[in-house]
Amino acid sequence: MVHIKRLQEEGIDILAIIGEIDASSSIELDLTIAKSAGEGFKKILIDCSALEYISSAGLGVFMSYIEEFKDKGIHMVLYGLKEKVANTFSILGLADLLQICANKSEAKKLINALSV
C-alpha cells in the first residue's frame, strides 16, 4: 500500500513516499525516518510527490519527530505535496509546525540554509 524509496544526494537523505499512508501503513514511515536518523543523517527530505493520501496516523509520525529532531540538530523538510494532501496538513495547522516546500530545489535550499 505504501512504498518508501531512499536515496542520498550530497549528504541529504531523501525519502520518497509512494502510495497511501493510513493507520496500518504509518509504521513503515515511522521506521524509515527512524532508520535515516539512526544512520546519522542530519538532513532528511521527504518527497511527497507520489503521496496520494495521508491520515492522522501518518501526520502523527511527522509530529512525533519534531522535538527529537530539534534536540539532535536534525532537519526534516517535506516537498511536492499534492493539493489534496497539503489540504490535510493545513486543516490541522501543521503547515506551521513542519517545514514544507513546493519542490525539491526549494526544499534543498531550505534544508541547507537551516543546517548552517
Added chain:
Amino acid sequence: MHYQYNIGCSLNNLKGIRDFIRESLKGHDVTEVVMNEIVLAIDEMCSNLMIHAHHCNPEHMLELHIQVPKKGNLIFEIVDDGSVFDINHFNEPDLDNLVQEKRKGGLGIRLVKSIMDNVEYLHREGKNVCRLTKRVN
C-alpha cells in the same frame, strides 16, 4: 442512491473503505480536495472504532452506509455493536501538547470535526449508529 459496505475490524481493510467511498461518490459533483476530506474523515472514524471499540478483531464487523442524494447533503452512517466511542465527548489535545508529548494520536478526531458538518450518535435495532453529515453545494 444508497451504498453499503461491510468491513471486518482490521486496519488492513481501511484501504477497501477508502476505495468504496471514492467509488460511491464518483459522478457526484465534489472536487478532488473535498473527496479526499470525506474519505479521510470516514477512514479516521472507522480506524478509531476498530482500534478503541473493537481492538482490531477482524471478526467484529462494521457497516458503512452512504446516502448520496441527487442534490443536497451526503450522509454517512457507521453501524456497529461495540461500545460507543463518542467523539463529541472527547476533548482533543491541543497541537502543542501533541508535539511535546510525542503522541501519535488525537489528530484524527480534530480532522473529523473540522471536515464534517455534523456528527451524531443514535441507536437503531440494538446497534450503535454514528451518522456524519457533509454539506455539499
